[in-house]
Amino acid sequence: MKGIGASPGIEKGKVFVIKDWQPMLANNKTENTNAEISRLERALNKSTTELDNIFTKVKREIGDKEAAIFEAHIMIIEDPELIRQVKIKINEEKMSAEYALKTVRDIYLEMFKNMDNAYMRERAADIKDVTDRIIRNLTGMEKKDLLVIEEKAVIAAKDLSPSDTVQMDKEKIIGILTDDGGAASHVAIMARTLEIPAVVGLGNITEQLRTGDEILMDGDEGHVFIKPDKDIIKEYMKKRKMLRTLKTMYADLKGRESRTKDGYKVELSANIGTPEELPAVLRNDGEGIGLFRTEFLYMNRDRLPSEEEQFKVYKETAQKMEGKPVVIRTLDIGGDKALSYMPMPDEMNPFLGYRAIRLCLDRPDFFKSQLRALLRAGAYGNIKIMFPMISCIEELRKAKALLNEIKEDLNQRSQVFNPDMEVGMMIEVPAAAILSDVFAKEVDFFSIGTNDLIQYITAVDRGNKDIAHLYTQFHPALLRLIKQVIDNGHREGIWVGMCGEAAGDPRLIPILIGMGLDEFSMSPGTILKARWILSNLSKKEMEKKVENVLRYASAEEVCEALSFDTGVI
Ligand code: PEP
Ligand code: MG
Numbered sequence: 001m002k003g004i005g006a007s008p009g010i011e012k013g014k015v016f017v018i019k020d021w022q023p024m025l026a027n028n029k030t031e032n033t034n035a036e037i038s039r040l041e042r043a044l045n046k047s048t049t050e051l052d053n054i055f056t057k058v059k060r061e062i063g064d065k066e067a068a069i070f071e072a073h074i075m076i077i078e079d080p081e082l083i084r085q086v087k088i089k090i091n092e093e094k095m096s097a098e099y100a101l102k103t104v105r106d107i108y109l110e111m112f113k114n115m116d117n118a119y120m121r122e123r124a125a126d127i128k129d130v131t132d133r134i135i136r137n138l139t140g141m142e143k144k145d146l147l148v149i150e151e152k153a154v155i156a157a158k159d160l161s162p163s164d165t166v167q168m169d170k171e172k173i174i175g176i177l178t179d180d181g182g183a184a185s186h187v188a189i190m191a192r193t194l195e196i197p198a199v200v201g202l203g204n205i206t207e208q209l210r211t212g213d214e215i216l217m218d219g220d221e222g223h224v225f226i227k228p229d230k231d232i233i234k235e236y237m238k239k240r241k242m243l244r245t246l247k248t249m250y251a252d253l254k255g256r257e258s259r260t261k262d263g264y265k266v267e268l269s270a271n272i273g274t275p276e277e278l279p280a281v282l283r284n285d286g287e288g289i290g291l292f293r294t295e296f297l298y299m300n301r302d303r304l305p306s307e308e309e310q311f312k313v314y315k316e317t318a319q320k321m322e323g324k325p326v327v328i329r330t331l332d333i334g335g336d337k338a339l340s341y342m343p344m345p346d347e348m349n350p351f352l353g354y355r356a357i358r359l360c361l362d363r364p365d366f367f368k369s370q371l372r373a374l375l376r377a378g379a380y381g382n383i384k385i386m387f388p389m390i391s392c393i394e395e396l397r398k399a400k401a402l403l404n405e406i407k408e409d410l411n412q413r414s415q416v417f418n419p420d421m422e423v424g425m426m427i428e429v430p431a432a433a434i435l436s437d438v439f440a441k442e443v444d445f446f447s448i449g450t451n452d453l454i455q456y457i458t459a460v461d462r463g464n465k466d467i468a469h470l471y472t473q474f475h476p477a478l479l480r481l482i483k484q485v486i487d488n489g490h491r492e493g494i495w496v497g498m499c500g501e502a503a504g505d506p507r508l509i510p511i512l513i514g515m516g517l518d519e520f521s522m523s524p525g526t527i528l529k530a531r532w533i534l535s536n537l538s539k540k541e542m543e544k545k546v547e548n549v550l551r552y553a554s555a556e557e558v559c560e561a562l563s564f565d566t567g568v569i
Contacts, residue, residue: 001202003177005222006188008525009197010240011175012216012233016153017209018164025102025135029094036090040083040097043137048077050133065276066190069126076130082108098138105131129161154217156209160187170194175217177205177224191219199224250528254285258531260513264539268530269325269521271499275317280524285531288325290447290521291386291499292317294370295333302341304366310373318381325382327424327447327499327521330370330399332356332388336463351455351462356389361398371406378418385421386447391429396442426499427485428452436485440492447521448485450500454478473502474555474562483515483550490516497521507562509533511549514542 030036051074059067076082082104089100105127112124154175157164176191181200191198197219208226209215216228216236225232258268269290270281274297281289297305297313318326333339334355347353360367374385387399400423410417427433428449436446450473455462457477460470482498489496497519502508504522509530512520520530545561552558 001205001208001224001226003199003202003205003222003224004182004188005218005220006181006200007176007191007196007198008220009175009195010216010218010220010236010243011154011197012228012236013174013214014151014153015177015209015211015213015215016155017206017211018155018157018160019206025096025099025139027099028096030090030096031094033091033094036095036097036100037087039138040086040090040101043097043134044077044083046137047130047134048074050137051077051130062190062194063276063279065274072126073130073133076127077134098135101131101134101138125159125161132161154215156206158206160190170196175219176200177202177209177215177217179204179206246529250532253528253531253535256531256535258287258534260534260537260539260542262538262540264513266513266517266534267325267497267519268527269327269497269519270524270527271521272524275313275320277524278317278320282320284524284527286324286524286527288327288382288519288521289317289321290325290327290497290503290519292326292328293332294329295331295337298331298333298339299337304341304369307369307373310370311376314374314377314383315380318377318383321381323382325384327384327386327445327497328374329386329388329426330357330367330374331360334359351452357387357395357399358389361395361402364402368402368406371403372410375403375406375410375417375419375421376415378421379416383418383421384424384445386424386426386445388426388449389429389452390425390439391431393435393438393442396425396439400442428456428500430456430481433481433485436488437491440489440494443494445494446485446489446496447519448482448496448498448500448503450478450482450498450502453481453500454502457481472555472559473500473505473508474558476550476552476555476558479511479558480550482512482517483546486515486517495519504530506530506533507559510537510542511546511562513537513539514544514546 051070055067055070055074058070085104086097086100089095089103090097093100095103108127109124112127152172152174154177155168155173156177157179159178159180160176173196176187176196176198178187178200179202181187188198188200197217199217199219199222202224205224214227216225216233217223218236257265259265267287269288270284270286271291271293272278272281272289273293297310314328332355333342334344334353335351338344345354354362371385374383377383385403387396390396403423407417407419422444424443424445424447425432425439426449427436427446428451430453432439433453440446451462454460454471454473454475458470458475460467462471486496495518498512498517499521503512503520504526506529509520510533513534522530549558549561552561
């Protein structure tokens with residue numbers, strides 16, 4: 001079966017199927033409504049105490065982000081509107097406390113279920129999780145406890161709530177499979193943090209499996225084999241062994257500089273979306289943050305983040321990176337990234353539409369609050385600002401003018417900030433790449449965003465599966481343009497990095513070294529592998545190779561020519 005690879009790793013073992021817990025409650029009428037209200041209050045208090053304890057345990061043992069989920073659960077219990085509605089059902093319809101709670105929560109769940117928004121669906125899962133807990137406390141019913149797993153197993157469930165995941169006996173759980181969920185669901189985030197392989201979004205795997213069945217799973221690719229045959233097992237065990245050997249080999253490079261064998265030094269940085277990813281950056285020896293996608297701070301909430309909220313996040317990120325560069329990209333919303341609380345116009349071509357810097361310059365009110373937060377946080381570390389989607393010089397000049405306006409204002413108020421913060425731009429629109437000699441005179445650095453640059457150069461939507469074969473990082477037109485951007489940047493004495501996915505592609509790293517790219521920014525888990533690759537390369541040899549490759553006519557030829565350089569793919 002194929003699902004979504006949510007947490008990497010290959011595992012084989014017996015499966016333990018957890019069936020969805022559904023309380024069976026009858027609508028037995030009550031006359032003593034006061035007694036029911038008291039029972040409800042007691043169950044609410046007991047649930048809050050349990051959640052407080054879980055919160056403290058998770059915060060200590062796992063992390064702040066995971067703990068925050070339980071804080072949110074406590075807030076659901078404390079939501080006066082929910083409890084008010086439950087009490088109305090008890091008082092007016094003479095329902096028992098548990099039946100009233102179930103009735104009200106089912107109305108909420110139905111409402112959330114129909115919303116076309118992943119965040120809201122996650123909130124529905126939270127409401128179910130909390131109300132199940134209260135019902136358990138009201139009825140004394142036990143949920144099949146995940147602690148009863150007696151031997152090591154891969155668990156399979158319709159979905160796993162944060163409470164389930166946290167209470168799991170991590171020693172016994174070697175993998176996670178769920179019917180529901182996406183790569184950004186709670187269970188996926190938890191599994192990655194706990195480094196347990198996981199495949200989510202499998203549809204109906206819990207119906208196809210029985211506890212005790214043998215399975216084989218690949219958390220990278222999202223494959224699950226039920227009762228795998230000998231050949232499959234052999235193939236995957238070989239892959240697992242190879243991946244583990246490679247991981248140990250890469251890990252030996254921790255603490256070393258990122259240099260080619262002939263001494264050319266580059267910076268290997270990480271792309272992050274939230275500060276929760278910082279531990280992974282540090283664990284993998286990232287030499288900086290090459291791209292902080294700040295739009296994630298604006299998502300999964302119901303209003304814009306304030307200047308203070310942003311300031312705190314940027315400051316903490318810079319401090320945790322201890323002086324290493326942290327490139328923070330200003331809001332890149334629009335295209336495929338929407339904010340639930342900010343209505344966007346209906347557009348024929350959202351990727352060519354009202355997005356990123358265009359939207360920010362049109363809405364200086366909230367753009368300014370982000371710039372102020374960035375400038376202020378810059379006093380506490382090595383923050384650099386980066387503007388996305390710049391397509392003409394006026395946009396860059398306007399953004400810089402706003403930044404200067406804010407600096408003056410901060411000066412007048414005697415607020416602490418970094419007046420000399422480096423300002424860079426993404427090169428992800430062909431016009432900016434072609435005109436990079438001009439732009440290079442007005443910024444401190446470039447970061448090439450291949451994810452968008454490829455789609456704009458080739459006119460291939462990056463998310464359309466029907467034309468996915470045309471979307472390629474090996475297109476000779478892209479490589480020629482990248483070379484031009486790097487040369488133009490260097491001619492003006494600025495550094496040039498890359499934060500699109502191509503920067504972490506083992507087949508492209510050698511050629512980018514040959515072109516003289518200064519900084520590579522990628523997902524944290526790829527950094528040590530990239531260091532290993534370049535430590536086995538000679539810059540001089542790669543420079544010669546660039547000349548040849550740039551003459552190729554097709555992406556296929558480029559890809560073939562580049563596949564031999566690294567030995568590890
Ligand atoms: C890019 O376009 O290459 C990039 C890094 O930005 P995003 O993927 O966030 O659009
Ligand atoms: Mg982009």
